[in-house]
Amino acid sequence: MELSKEELKEMMAIFKVESEEHLKDLNKGLLKLEETPGSRELLDELFRTAHSIKGAARMMGFSKIETIAHKIEDGFGLLRKGSISLTPEDFDVVYEGVDIISQIIERISTEGTDQDIDVAAISEKLEKMVQSKETVVGKVAEGKDESKKVKTTEEAEPAAITTIDDELKNQEISKPMPQPVAESTYQETSQEKTETGSRGTVAEDAIIRVSTKRLDDLMNQVSELITTRIKSQQRLIDIKKIVELCDEWTQQAERLKSFREKVFNRVAAIESSGNNGSFNAAGKSALSAMDLKTFISFYDAAVDKTTKLLDLLNNLYDKHNEDNMRTSVITGDIQDNLRIIRLMPISTIFDLYPRMVRDIAKGQNKKVKFEIYGADTRVDKKILEELKDPLIHLLRNSIDHGVETPIERVEVGKNPEGTISIRAGYIGNMVQIEVSDDGRGIDTDRIAQMAVKKGYIKAEQIEDVSKSDLISLIFHSGFSTAKIITDLSGRGVGLDVVKANIERIKGTIETDSEKGKGSKFILKIPLTLATTHVLIVDVGTDYYSLPIDYVERTVRLTEEEIVSTGQNPFIMVDEKPVPVYKLEEVLGNPRQRLKNKGLLKAAAAVKTGQHLTKIETNKFPAVVLSSLGRRVAFLVDKLLDEQEVVVKNLGNQLKRVKNVAGSTVLGDGRISLILNPNDLIKSVQGSGTKFVFRERRTRDLVKKRVLVVDDSITTRTLEKNILESAGYHVTTATNGLEGYQKLSEGGFDIVVSDVEMPMMTGFEFAEKVRKESKFQEIPFILCTSLESEKDKRKGIEVGANAYIVKGSFDQSNLLETIEKLL
Incomplete structure (x- = not known):
């Protein structure tokens, strides 16, 4: 029966999830096999996994996948016979097959x-x-046959012959093939044992596959429900x-009862004295006891109804x-x-890294042992998606910049690996991820040299810069300490992206490093982005x-607590100065004036450095914010409330708005940013360092002259x-x-050269150029097909x-490299 388009689409989705699980298992298994080549159990598992991929691909009609998986399966089948193992080159071939x-x-x-x-090539x-491998196995088998010849065969029983396929069938009968794990959840299931003669096994908890999109939609609906709940609380x-x-009104009415009796008695006394119907001084008829009695009757009825209304309202409030x-x-x-349900084990992305680390380290001729801890830590799916690339950058950085070559490590007394x-792991309601290495550490001296060279700071000021401030430079766009720019690193693109991505998910990144001993990058991120606890302030x-x-703390300041010394005004918190600013001015809203008049005067004093007189003194609310060891106090009009809110993004058009992380709807319907x-802290303190960064302008590059050297007319024309x-x-x-002849004529700002060329290679060209003192500083780029370390x-x-x-040529890489070097 032919499947419909919808059924095919569903089958493809299932095949993709299942195959990705199998490929992940293959990569993990191959890495283990490199460490323990003779593990029969591991070989059996790899064999079954390759067979599963082959079978699923055959059912779906994907012949290319089936062909590759079948050949990988054959290889594992031969390895299971023993006496042989994969060479490093063999592993590379199998990894390539898995990648394809x-x-x-x-x-x-x-x-x-x-x-x-x-x-065709990988096949x-x-x-x-x-x-x-078949050749080796054949020779081993022949040797065994020769050594096991028997003198007579009359009583010998025929040996049972089990083929690989038979063995596989037996294994598949005794052990179910692994099922694809639902993308949206992680559950452990147990299978009940059945007694002899029972109809079968019934699972206590059934597992169904739910698309993550549906979970996202459901989470959005729950977020709306939470918003409605917050509004309901406001109605309450x-x-x-x-x-x-109403209670205040009834209490006032009770207090009027005694006064009412006095007035009524006095009017009755006047009437009984014979003055009924008399006129007052204005010539108008005086209030009679009957009129007052009627008024009191209406008054009592109103009080009675109000009391009943109050009872109803109290009951309504209690029920609501x-x-x-x-x-x-x-x-x-x-x-x-x-x-x-949305929380997924962080192993979902951690499991992708061992293979990557292995490949990069192998490409750089480095020996690296990769260790993973806390892989069962669970994080929201959206955060996992955002973490994948930043962690790749950090790991590549550790391999490229951190870990030394085996020779270099031995020279300084380290293990060559x-x-x-x-x-x-968890820290409160945050997840902390650490990426560390035992390599050379961050060279702050090299950073200082580059900072001076780039004009970020003057040479005479570098002694006043702290170690932490120097290290913070590695997160600045375009900054790199690599001795040479390659396809892997050195372009100054990477750690700045890491920092931006982590901050986008409301996280932070810190660095700890010791020269010669290694580095550690510490990431702190929230468990989820759906909701957050906030302090609401009125400005x-x-x-x-x-x-x-x-929010480290909230304070109410007096005039004496705001200290001005000619620079930024500050307050003392824990015996340490904390700068203070007006939040409204930081947000760039000068027309919005704080309502507290005393606060206005205090804010003016903060801005101008003036002192307030005693008559103007008041308690001024402020919020002390803390991030990465930096603290700032912000003056506000009121401290309102602390509550959990649903975080809403600002849409694709406003993905990145300075000082704003999102928005939420408060209980009274107000939109709060x-x-x-x-x-906020960056806005008032800048980078927090003495460095001065200048943006490069495109027009500065227009007049630059480039010398392109290549023996291929196609490459020369393309680069030109x-x-x-x-x-x-x-x-x-x-x-x-x-x-070299054209360069000697002068006028060039940078050279881009091939390596393998007639008459003079690129290596010889670069070496000759560097021997000339007048060319010592001219940037020189080698662009070649030679890719070995x-x-x-x-x-x-x-x-x-x-x-x-x-x-791996990409024109953006070439342009970025030239721009960086110029």
């Missing part, structure tokens, strides 16, 4: 076809590997206010409060359960929300077109000798500033 299967699956799921992916590599407060007003509390509990339970670890006519995690404490489109003046040469080291030795591999 992953590429095919991704291409089919996004574009519906894999026609443009050629698997040939895998086939050669299998054939070489309104009812309470009405009850209090009871319902609201029940709704809050249920809503909270739903929210907590959904949040738990470096260690990189990543660990996760003028608007309410703003400040995340509680960053959730402020970004990190941005790219650079001229970016506004550079370009001159070309066909080899190193011609390039040996060639890159050669590039460093001859004095190149950057090394770009053509195999």
Whole structure:
């Protein structure tokens, strides 16, 4: 029966999830196999996993995946026979096969076809590997046969022959194939034991697959429910206010009862004295006892009705409060359960890194032991998605900049194998992730040299800069201490992106490093982004929300507590000075005036450094925010309330707004902006250092002249077109000798050269250029197809500033590298 489009789409989704799990298992298993080559149990597991991928691909009709998986399966099948193992080259081939299967699956799921992916080369590599193993196995088998010849065979029983397929079938009968794990949840299931003769096994808890999109939609609906609950709480407060007003009125009415009796008795006495119907001084008829009695009757009736109304309101308040509390509990339970479902083990992304670390370290001829701790720590799915790339950057940084080569490590008395670890755990309502290495540490002297060279600070000021401030420079865009720019690092792009991404999810990043002993990057992120606890403050006519995690304390200041010494005014907190600013001015809203007149005068004093007179003294509310060891106090009009709120983003058009992290709807329907404490502190303190950063302007690059040297006319033309489109003046040469002659004529700002050229190679060209004192400072880029670490080291030795591999050539990399070097 032919499947419909919807059924095919559903089957593809299931196949993708299952295959990704299997590929993850293959990568993990291969890494373990490199450490323990002879593990039969591990080989059995890898064999079954490859077989599962092959079978699923065959059912779906994906012949390319089936072919690759089948050859990998054959390889593991031979390894299970013993006496042989995979060489490092064999592992590379299998890893390549796994990567291509992953590429095919991704291409089919996004574009519906894999026609443009050629698997002939990898199939040939895998086939050669299998054939070489078959040859070895055959020779081993022959040797065993010769050694086991028997004298007679008359009584010998025929040996049972079990093929690989038979063995696989037996294993599959005894052990179910692994099922794909639901993308949205992590559950452990147990299978009940059944007695003999029972119909079968019934699972206590069934597991169903739910798309993460549906969970996201459900979470958004729960968020709306929470917003409605907050509004309901506000209505409850309104009812309470009405009850209090009615109660005050009835109390006043009670106090009037005694006065009412006195007036009535006096009027009755006047009437009994014969003055009934008399006129007062104004000539008007006086109030009679009958009129007063009628008024009192109406008054008593009004009081009685008000009392009944008050009883009804009190009852309504109690019932509404009871319902609201029940709704809050249920809503909270739903929210907590959904949040738990959305929480995924951080191993979801941690498991991707061992293979990456292995490949990068191998490419750099470094030995790295990779350790993972706290992989079962659970984090919201959205946060996991945002964490993946920053952690990749940090790990690449640890391998490239941190861990030394085996020779370098031995020279300083270290184990030739470096260690990189990543660990996760909970700290309060935050998750802390640490990426550490035992490498060379951060070279603050090198950072200081680069800071002076780039003009961030004067040489004579560098002694006054703290170690932490110097280290903070590695997070500045475009800053790098790499001796040479490569495709992996040195472009100054990476750690600045890490910091921006972490701050976008309301997190922080700190660095701890000791030269010669290693470095540690510490990330602190919230468990979830759906809700947060905030302190609501009133500034003028608007309410703003400040995340509680960053609020160190709230204070009410007197005039004497605001100290001005000619610089920024400050207050003393824990015997340490904390600068103080007006929040309204930091937010750039000068028309919005604080309502507290005393506060206005205090704020003016803060701004001008003037002192207040005693008559103007008042208690002025302020919030002390703290982030990464930096504290700032902000003056506000009122401190209103602390509550949990639903975080709303500002839409695609306003993804990044200075000082703003999001928005929320308060109980009274007001929109409150959730402020970004990190941005607020930066706004008033800048970088917090003595460094001065200047943005590079495009027009500064327009007049720069580039010399492009390459013997390939195609490459020369391509690079020339790219650079001229970016506004550079370009001159070309066909080899190193011609390039040197043109460079000697003068006028060039940078050189881009190939390596393998006739007459004079790029290495020889660069070395000759560096020997000339007049060319010592001219930036030199090698752009070549040679990608080995040996060639890159050669590039460093001859004095190149950057090394770009053509195999991974990207025109943006070339332009970024040139811009950085200029």
